[in-house]
Amino acid sequence: MKIRYILYIFLILQGSLMSATIKHININNVDIPVIFEEQKSLPILNLQLIFKNSGYIKDKDSLGLANLSSKILNEGTKELGATKFAEKLDDNAITLHSAIGFETLTIELSSLKEKSTLALELLDSLLKSPNYSEKALSKVKTLVTGSIKRKENDFDDVASKGLNALLYNGTPLANPSNGTIETISKINLKDIKEFLSNSLILNNLVIVAGGDITLEELEKSITPILKELKAGNKEETSKIEFTSKKEEKELLKPTEQAYIYFGSNFNANSQDEDNYKAKVASFILGGSGFGSRLMEEIRVKRGLAYSAYSNININKSYSSFSGYLQTKNESYKEARDIVISLVEEFVKNGVTKEELEAAKNFLSGSEPLRTETLAQRLNRAFMLDFRGLSQDYPKMEIEKIQNLTLEDLNSYIKTHTELNNLTFFVVRK
Numbered sequence: 001m002k003i004r005y006i007l008y009i010f011l012i013l014q015g016s017l018m019s020a021t022i023k024h025i026n027i028n029n030v031d032i033p034v035i036f037e038e039q040k041s042l043p044i045l046n047l048q049l050i051f052k053n054s055g056y057i058k059d060k061d062s063l064g065l066a067n068l069s070s071k072i073l074n075e076g077t078k079e080l081g082a083t084k085f086a087e088k089l090d091d092n093a094i095t096l097h098s099a100i101g102f103e104t105l106t107i108e109l110s111s112l113k114e115k116s117t118l119a120l121e122l123l124d125s126l127l128k129s130p131n132y133s134e135k136a137l138s139k140v141k142t143l144v145t146g147s148i149k150r151k152e153n154d155f156d157d158v159a160s161k162g163l164n165a166l167l168y169n170g171t172p173l174a175n176p177s178n179g180t181i182e183t184i185s186k187i188n189l190k191d192i193k194e195f196l197s198n199s200l201i202l203n204n205l206v207i208v209a210g211g212d213i214t215l216e217e218l219e220k221s222i223t224p225i226l227k228e229l230k231a232g233n234k235e236e237t238s239k240i241e242f243t244s245k246k247e248e249k250e251l252l253k254p255t256e257q258a259y260i261y262f263g264s265n266f267n268a269n270s271q272d273e274d275n276y277k278a279k280v281a282s283f284i285l286g287g288s289g290f291g292s293r294l295m296e297e298i299r300v301k302r303g304l305a306y307s308a309y310s311n312i313n314i315n316k317s318y319s320s321f322s323g324y325l326q327t328k329n330e331s332y333k334e335a336r337d338i339v340i341s342l343v344e345e346f347v348k349n350g351v352t353k354e355e356l357e358a359a360k361n362f363l364s365g366s367e368p369l370r371t372e373t374l375a376q377r378l379n380r381a382f383m384l385d386f387r388g389l390s391q392d393y394p395k396m397e398i399e400k401i402q403n404l405t406l407e408d409l410n411s412y413i414k415t416h417t418e419l420n421n422l423t424f425f426v427v428r429k
Contacts, residue, residue, distance in 0.1 A: 019371075020210070020381035022391065025219050027226050030202040035381045036218065037210040039374050045116040046374065047109045047123075047222075048208040050382065053235045054105035054199035057172045057317070064179015065187055066100045068140055069195045073098035073107065075136040078129045082136060085122070094119045096126065100177065103237060103317060105199055113212045116221075124225045130196070132189055145181055155427045158251065159259040159324070163425035166249055167263045171240050173318060201232025208382050210374050239269070240318040248336075248424040258332035258428035262310075262339060263322035264421050270316045270387040276400045277412040278312045283363060284355045285346055286310025286323050291358065293342055298325060304335045316387050321419055329429045340422060347419050350410025364398055 020037040056066040074097060076085025089096055094111040096119070107126075111119035151157045161176050168174040178184075205226070209218055244264035268278060286294040286309055294308040310323025327335040351359075371377050384393055 019391070020377050022381065022385060023215060025207075025223065027202055027223055028229075028231050030231050032202060032205050032207060032226075033385060034207045034209065034215070034218070035378060035385060036207075036215050037374060037377060037381075038212075038214055039210060040212050042211050042374060043113045044211040045109070045111050045113060045119065045213055046209065046211050046378070047218075048378075048382075049107040049109075050206045050208060051105045051107075051199050051201070051204040052103060052206065052386070053204055053237060055100045055103045056175065056177045057103050058195070058199070059172070059175060059179070061183075062179075062187055062191060063175050063183040064144065064177075065191055065195055066105065066199075067178050068137075068144065068184065068187055069192045069199070070098040070100045070105055071140040071144070072132070072136055072192055073126065073130055073196075075131040075140065077125050078131050078133065079125070081133075082131060082139070085126075085131075088122065092118055094122065096122060102173070102177070116213070120221050120225065124228075127200070127225065128228060132193060134189065137189055137192070141184055141187075144178055144184055148178055148181055148184075155253060155255050155257075155259045156324075156326075158253070159261040159425055159427045162249065162251060162427070163261040163263055163322070163423065166247070166425055167244055167320070167322075167423045168240075168242055171242055171318075173240060173242070197230075198232070200229055202226065202229050203232045203234040205229075206382065206385070208378050210378050237317050242318070244418065244421040244423045246421055246423070248426065250426045250428060252429065253427050255427060255429050256329070257326045258329045258335075258426060259324070259326055260332060260336055260339070260424065260426050261322070261324045262336075262422050262424045263320055264423060265418050266312055266314070266319045266321045267416065267418055268312075268314045268319045270314055270319075271389065272314075274412055275314055276397045277404065277409055278314060279397070280356070280359050280363065280401060280404060280409060281346075281351070281413050282310070282312035282321075283359045284351050285343075287312075288359070288362065293346060294323065294325070294339070297342055298327075298335060298338055302334075302338070304328075304331050304338070308339075332426060332428050336424060336426070343419050343422060347413060347417055350413045351406070353406050356404070356406050356409060360401055360404070363401055367394065367398055370394075 020035050023034045023036060024031045025034055059065050075082040092115045094115055096109050098107045109119055109123050165174045242265055268275060284293065286292045289295060294310055298304050298308040299306065305325040305327045308325035312321050313319060325335060371380060381391060384391055
């Protein structure tokens with residue numbers, strides 16, 4: 001108890017001494033959030049331009065469009081081309097990279113402070129003149145197609161995508177972020193230009209930055225660059241609704257192991273007051289590794305798998321419960337049935353006092369480790385803002401977890417009977 005108390009006090013002190021703040025800068029009459037932390041001890045600049053509503057949620061019928069578009073941004077400028085642009089970055093130890101998530105497209109820039117002016121100039125040139133060429137498009141298509149083909153024998157990936165297609169059927173979550181070989185082949189430069197033109201807009205933008213730079217310096221440097229972007233139409237992320245069913249699909253492959261992926265919907269929104277209870281419940285059921293219900297029953301007691309994991313994910317656009325394990329082909333039915341019975345028993349009877357205390361100790365004690373680095377603090381600040389939560393939410397969440405009673409947690413768990421509607425996707429021999 002004393003150690004936990006000391007760690008808890010450390011968390012509060014750390015939050016007051018080092019934390020990202022949220023300001024706004026006005027560019028072209030658009031107020032853009034800036035998540036910022038100045039840290040003089042690091043002679044670097046780290047800058048992320050995060051465009052919301054611009055991930056593969058926007059692919060629609062052109063699966064893989066968001067991914068190809070972000071990869072085109074990694075092919076340099078039209079004037080320099082991919083090779084010379086990359087050489088300029090490497091020669092000056094500058095990193096400039098674009099990537100997508102489900103809901104976001106991110107352009108990340110990092111450099112030493114002494115090279116920050118050049119780094120920002122390269123970012124400016126990239127935004128003004130991406131390498132929209134048939135050669136660049138052919139290259140990224142070849143790379144993505146090769147990746148898709150290689151993953152055909154990655155049965156973890158096959159099972160994961162299979163579950164997504166089954167569980168989230170009819171929603172963007174069912175689609176592979178890379179697209180398919182067929183859909184990629186149909187995407188052209190016009191499609192990519194249109195996607196980026198509609199995505200790289202000020203009303204989608206959140207700036208995340210930190211390092212040895214003041215907010216005033218950042219604003220002065222970044223404003224001329226971003227003025228070139230159009231304001232665009234502001235979009236709000238819509239909630240993706242789906243309902244899981246008790247169903248199972250198998251895919252037969254020449255594998256020595258059975259890959260079992262499972263999931264269900266979870267009835268929660270990102271701003272629900274009781275989400276801290278879901279965090280504790282998720283930790284106990286399958287999120288804590290050794291000591292979790294899944295790991296104890298499937299590996300420790302029965303030796304059916306090396307690891308078994310599950311997690312409750314509560315996001316802005318969707319919420320779900322999902323998990324996975326590997327086992328011998330001949331024992332996959334036994335392992336699947338154990339998962340079903342474990343979840344049913346968990347929903348019916350909840351957790352024990354000992355499990356709750358262990359979860360409280362770990363979640364409170366490990367919290368300071370989640371904000372040790374500048375990158376961690378900036379990422380947390382963005383995610384809190386993205387989900388519509390206050391910046392002091394983690395502190396309040398820990399306080400709520402500490403005060404959580406066994407009766408309240410078990411009452412909460414019993415209301416989530418949707419966890420029993422497990423959908424399975426199994427790859428086996």
